[in-house]
Each structure stands twice: as structure tokens, then as C-alpha cells.
Amino acid sequence: MSKEQFDKIVNHAKVQGFVYPGSEIYGGLANSWDFGPLGVEMKNNIKKAWWKRFVSECKYNVGLDSSIILNPKVWEASGHVATFSDPLIDCKYCKSRYRADKLIEEYDSSIKASQMSNEELEHFIQENVVCPKCGHKDYTTIRNFQLMFKTSIGVVEDQKSQAYLRPETAQGIFINFKNVARTTRKKIPFGVAQIGKAFRNEITPGNFIFRIREFEQMEMEFFCKPGSDSQWYDFWKNYCIQFLYDLGIKKDNLKFVEYAPTELAHYAKATSDILYNFPFSDEFEELWGIANRTDYDLSKHQSFSNENLTYLDSETNERYIPYVIEPSVGVERLMLALLCDSYDEEVINEKDTRVVMHLHPSIAPYVAAVLPLSKNLSGQANEIYDMLAKEFHVDYDETASIGKRYRREDAIGTPYCITIDFDTINDHCVTIRDRDTMKQERINIDDIVSFLREKIKL
Numbered sequence: 001m002s003k004e005q006f007d008k009i010v011n012h013a014k015v016q017g018f019v020y021p022g023s024e025i026y027g028g029l030a031n032s033w034d035f036g037p038l039g040v041e042m043k044n045n046i047k048k049a050w051w052k053r054f055v056s057e058c059k060y061n062v063g064l065d066s067s068i069i070l071n072p073k074v075w076e077a078s079g080h081v082a083t084f085s086d087p088l089i090d091c092k093y094c095k096s097r098y099r100a101d102k103l104i105e106e107y108d109s110s111i112k113a114s115q116m117s118n119e120e121l122e123h124f125i126q127e128n129v130v131c132p133k134c135g136h137k138d139y140t141t142i143r144n145f146q147l148m149f150k151t152s153i154g155v156v157e158d159q160k161s162q163a164y165l166r167p168e169t170a171q172g173i174f175i176n177f178k179n180v181a182r183t184t185r186k187k188i189p190f191g192v193a194q195i196g197k198a199f200r201n202e203i204t205p206g207n208f209i210f211r212i213r214e215f216e217q218m219e220m221e222f223f224c225k226p227g228s229d230s231q232w233y234d235f236w237k238n239y240c241i242q243f244l245y246d247l248g249i250k251k252d253n254l255k256f257v258e259y260a261p262t263e264l265a266h267y268a269k270a271t272s273d274i275l276y277n278f279p280f281s282d283e284f285e286e287l288w289g290i291a292n293r294t295d296y297d298l299s300k301h302q303s304f305s306n307e308n309l310t311y312l313d314s315e316t317n318e319r320y321i322p323y324v325i326e327p328s329v330g331v332e333r334l335m336l337a338l339l340c341d342s343y344d345e346e347v348i349n350e351k352d353t354r355v356v357m358h359l360h361p362s363i364a365p366y367v368a369a370v371l372p373l374s375k376n377l378s379g380q381a382n383e384i385y386d387m388l389a390k391e392f393h394v395d396y397d398e399t400a401s402i403g404k405r406y407r408r409e410d411a412i413g414t415p416y417c418i419t420i421d422f423d424t425i426n427d428h429c430v431t432i433r434d435r436d437t438m439k440q441e442r443i444n445i446d447d448i449v450s451f452l453r454e455k456i457k458l
């Protein structure tokens with residue numbers, strides 16, 4: 001796939017109503033996006049599938065919904081106030097601003113600039129890198145730019161009222177570890193999962209919905225006994241990739257990268273990313289991060305809050321701070337991977353090509369479309385629509401030729417088209433057309449619900 005292919009997918013997503021540019025009637029707001037009627041269904045389906053896999057079907061885990069605005073001390077304890085920032089450098093000549101590490105990596109992709117100190121970054125740039133905009137080599141010193149969005153609580157805006165919009169959902173889980181352990185009487189190992197908005201004042205947002213400033217995360221913090229952490233780390237890596245395979249993402253478009261000890265964040269013992277072959281880039285890019293965060297977060301919160309966050313193992317009578325394995329993925333980033341992976345321009349014959357999105361039935365915005373062959377059949381078609389709409393999100397379309405309607409549904413990924421024809425009144429049957437094979441089969445109206453139920457299973 002290519003950048004050109006990516007532009008096509010982005011355009012398709014906009015035209016079909018998956019994603020709209022944010023604040024469009026006011027001239028837009030750079031890198032903000034709204035999710036249209038199809039996009040919101042797809043996002044909801046992604047979240048539903050994740051929740052089912054990571055909470056409902058997983059005996060170890062429970063869910064949580066913590067606040068977006070937390071006590072600011074949370075972010076001091078987590079290290080975000082001190083370290084969640086990007087190093088910025090300005091060209092003195094043309095005033096262009098750059099992320100210093102990115103500037104170096106674009107100059108020489110073999111250099112891992114994220115490992116360098118600000119002094120090292122600054123020295124390297126001053127010595128080697130000319131400004132990509134104006135060609136001069138005269139820069140300011142590096143300043144750290146805080147990525148958390150600030151806000152204030154109450155009517156007085158001063159230092160005391162300052163708070164942050166959460167940059168990750170994870171900390172809301174850590175600060176509720178004790179509550180969950182007490183109220184659920186869960187024994188370690190157990191996990192707490194959460195889906196919610198996160199905000200980052202990203203300096204280099206872009207590539208459509210890949211990197212945005214307001215996004216949703218699906219995160220799980222899995223608390224386990226120190227010593228068992230490496231085994232659980234492998235378990236959750238496999239669990240996550242299996243979920244992506246089950247969603248139908250092509251195996252060739254996914255790969256793991258395991259980071260070397262020197263590349264790890266200060267809190268991590270091990271980290272790997274599941275990368276996806278996004279068409280906007282020559283390299284695979286991060287889709288899902290899985291980290292062994294050790295006891296770092298709970299230890300920090302214990303010392304900053306003075307609350308005892310240790311766990312008493314009732315079997316061995318040992319007291320310890322659990323280790324944590326964290327899989328974390330963005331809803332929009334997974335949605336983008338699914339859009340890219342499923343988009344296809346299928347050549348039917350020399351004269352005919354169809355755009356089709358091969359989305360898994362559990363993820364597609366509509367699982368089926370009800371299509372009466374003629375407007376005269378709308379009474380019966382509406383009855384079928386009403387029956388299905390109680391359980392599924394279904395489309396209804398009685399305009400244009402049946403061929404055109406099939407193509408419209410193919411283009412938005414609807415897996416099944418249910419056609420009501422003049423025989424339906426006599427034989428109580430409809431035709432179901434499969435989006436991918438375009439094959440049709442006739443089934444009894446009473447069997448449609450169980451047919452669709454079976455298909456949306458993950």
C-alpha cells in the first residue's frame with residue numbers, strides 16, 4: 001500500500017460519513033475530527049468487542065470508569081508533571097519550531113534520538129542539522145513542552161486550582177486499585193480495564209486519526225505477583241494479537257517489536273508494541289503497546305498519597321506491591337488500522353470495479369441492510385427491519401436499483417444485504433447476499449436473527 005492509497009482511504013472515510021473534519025463550518029480546527037453516523041457505530045463496535053474480550057469473557061478482569069480530571073498530585077506521582085514533555089527547538093532565522101528528537105531522526109533515521117539528553121540533542125543539531133525550511137544552522141536552546149492539557153477547577157484561576165485533562169486512563173486505574181481489590185474481593189492476579197478519553201497536546205499530530213490530541217484509550221492494568229510478571233507479560237501479548245487476528249486484520253500487516261533494555265521508559269521492565277503496516281509510512285507504526293510496568297506506579301502512589309497500597313496474599317501471608325502488565329491501545333488508531341486493512345478496490349471485470357470494505361461483521365457500522373426490490377414491498381420490508389433493529393444496527397434502503405444499493409452497502413462494509421422480493425409474501429423467505437463473495441442464498445425470515453447472531457460472533 002502507498003501514501004496514495006492512504007489518501008483514497010481518508011477521502012472515502014470522509015465522503016461516506018465515517019469521519020468529518022472538526023469544527024468545519026468555522027474553518028476547521030487543525031487535526032481535530034468528528035465521527036459521523038458510520039464512524040460512531042464503528043467506534044462503538046470496536047469498544048464493545050474489546051470490552052467483551054477483555055472484561056466480559058475474561059474471568060480475571062473487571063471494568064472501571066474513572067474521572068478525566070483527577071487530583072493534580074496523581075500526575076506528580078506518576079511522573080507526568082516532570083517528564084511528560086517534548087524537547088522543542090526553534091530556528092532563529094525562519095522561526096520554524098521542531099521536536100528536536102524528530103529533527104535528528106529525520107536527518108538520520110539510524111539515530112535513536114529519543115535516548116539522548118537535551119544537551120546531546122542540542123549539540124548534535126547545532127553541529128549537523130540545517131533547518132529543513134530555510135537551510136540555516138542557527139537554533140535556540142531546547143525547551144521542554146508539557147504535553148498535558150491544563151485546566152482550572154472553580155472560579156479562581158491560580159496555581160492552586162490548576163488541574164490537567166488526563167493524558168492516559170491508566171492512572172485512574174492505579175489510584176482505584178485498593179477500592180477494586182476491596183469491593184470485588186478479587187485475588188491477585190486480576191486486571192482492571194477501562195475505556196475513556198485521553199488528551200495530549202501533541203506537537204506533531206497528523207496522519208488523519210493516527211495521532212490526535214483528543215482520543216480514546218482502551219487500557220488494562222493487570223496486577224500480578226512479582227516473579228510471575230514475565231509469564232503474564234507473554235500471556236497478554238498473545239491475547240492482544242489474537243484479538244487483532246480475530247477482528248480479521250491481515251497477519252502480514254502486523255508485527256511485534258520488543259524494545260531493548262536501553263530503550264525502555266524508566267518505569268518499565270519490558271515493553272513491546274504491536275505495529276501495523278499503515279500505508280502513510282514506509283515503516284510499520286505503533287498500534288498497541290504492552291508494558292511490564294513493575295510496581296512503579298503503585299509504589300509512587302503509595303509514597304505520594306501515604307496510603308498503604310500493598311496486597312496481602314491470604315494463601316502465603318506475604319505482603320507485596322503487585323507488578324503490573326499493561327496493554328494499551330487507542331480506539332481511533334485501531335479504527336484506522338481496520339479501515340486501511342479492509343479497504344479494497346476489487347476488479348470485477350474489465351469495465352467494473354467495486355469499492356468494498358471487508359470489515360468483520362461485529363465491527364461494520366451496519367451488520368445488514370434491508371432492501372425491498374420494489375417500493376410496493378416496503379410494508380413487509382419494514383416489518384423485517386423493525387424485527388432486526390431490536391437487536392442489530394441495520395440499514396434500510398429502497399431507493400435506486402438493487403445493483404446500486406448493493407454497491408453502496410459494499411462501500412460502507414455492510415456484510416449482508418437482505419432482499420425482499422415478490423416471492424417473499426408466498427414463501428416467507430428473503431435473499432441474503434454476502435458482501436465478500438457476492439453469493440446469494442434464500443433463507444426463511446424466522447432464521448435471519450440467528451443467522452446474523454452467528455456471523456457477528458468474534
Ligand code: GAP
Pocket residue numbers: 167168169170200202209210211212213215217219286287288289326328329330331332333334
Ligand atoms: N498508559 C500507557 C500509554 O498511554 P502510550 O504508548 O502513550 O502508552 C498507548 O499510548 C496507546 O494509545 C498507543 O499505542 C496508541 O494506540 C494510543 N495513542 C497514544 N497517543 C495517541 C494519540 N495522540 N492519538 C491517537 N492514539 C494515541
